Amino acid sequence: MIHLTQALTKTVTIFFHLSLQLLRSHFREDISLLKQCWAQKFLKYLNIELQVVGNPHFTGPLILLGNHISYTDIPLLMACHSKISFLSKSEIKKWPLIGRAAKKMNTVFVERHSTQSRFEAKLQIAQSLQKNNALLAAFPSGTTSLKETTPWRHGLFQIAVENKIPVQFFKIHYTNARSIAYIDDDTFLSHLFNLTKIKKIIATIEFHEPVLIKNPIQCSQKWQKWTQTLS
Template sequence: MKKLRLYLRMLHLLAIIGLVTLLAGLVSLLERLLRHDLMGLRQRMSRWFFARMSNALPFRLSVHGELPQEPMLWVSNHISWTDIPLLGMLAPLSFLSKAEVRSWPLAGWLAHQAGTLFIRRGAGDSSLLNQQLGHHLGQGRPLLIFPEGTTTDGQVLRTFHGRLLSSAIESGVALQPVAIRYLRDGQPCMITPFIGDDDMLSHLLRLLASDPIDVQIRLLQPIASTTLNRNQLARRAHAAVASALAVDSETQARAA
């Protein structure tokens, strides 16, 4: 029965990926013909894809809080690659990702087509990157980043790095803190975290073969960026997410 469930979920997911690959190719061709950036269309297409991808995964989703009615810089804790489709289905978002993802077969191309911005670790170009993020936000395009800079097992919350929050201040947009967690029988799920030396295919197969997993997403009170510096913003967002996850922010910040 488990194998049948795995195969059916795999077929469902492959069908969705095949369809969105075709659509992304058509949008890319249309952009070239029109010589015009269709980011808004790509974001809406990505949201459509993420919603169907999330439905193909073994998740039971509950969302608490209100979706922002204006463009914001979303900041969330980070547990797995599955955070992206689950959060991306809520609103037409772009994401900030590590540069290595750009070279992943198919997934990297799809991420690029979805409007993902890529960052190279240790490149020392945070000023230029903040300008790019600010330009993106300034055009009214919501953006989500994971300020921990890495994934965790969901039982700790690492320090939020503030260097990329300058883009929110310079663009005059608020922060939208988000808390996400995965539960099985009321306890943190140990299948979902994508950490360490785990590889994408093995993780996906384990996930597709698993029993349903509860996902809780909390959209927290937005934080105005106009009166705070980037480090103050980072600490405020970190404390809000830590509180929502029932994690002690000061202890975890020192441990990070």
């Protein structure tokens, strides 16, 4: 009963701090530090210890691409990159609080089954990267999984080639992998609640040096394979 109460308290605390950060963001133009602060607190409340391998680059324009295991991947990247923004599926907009937070972070939402939405997002991404020297992170798999078997989408690779924008690849690994993976029939609130019960999780992000893409298809296959191997 004690552990259940502690888990519930942690879950409520996480949402309270997210709400507080959203409120504070109304009074600040630059919410980069707020984003990073919230991400670090989120990881702390879930007892996630972040280990970084390699050097994340902070100069844009830059596209960051890697594997996707859980929604916790996003605060992991935010804890490394204060000015990072994300590409996300449109369903995230409907998530409680998380959706509103995503909008505040200048997330680009894409309707996965809409050709028009993907075309508009492609133009928006290219313009934002070039004009704002932005750092944009995305998960080309389009969904979460423990072991990626579906080939990566090529859209961001094509943007990188057409606009000569470097890409920094990353791979994420967790201890307690199945517990933290957001897959199958998991629902957000129950999954988050169960995560708060785990005493310690080690999350490792490895960053490769930025590269220039020449062939979208070949490169997507090569780097997806790289993200699935442990160093």
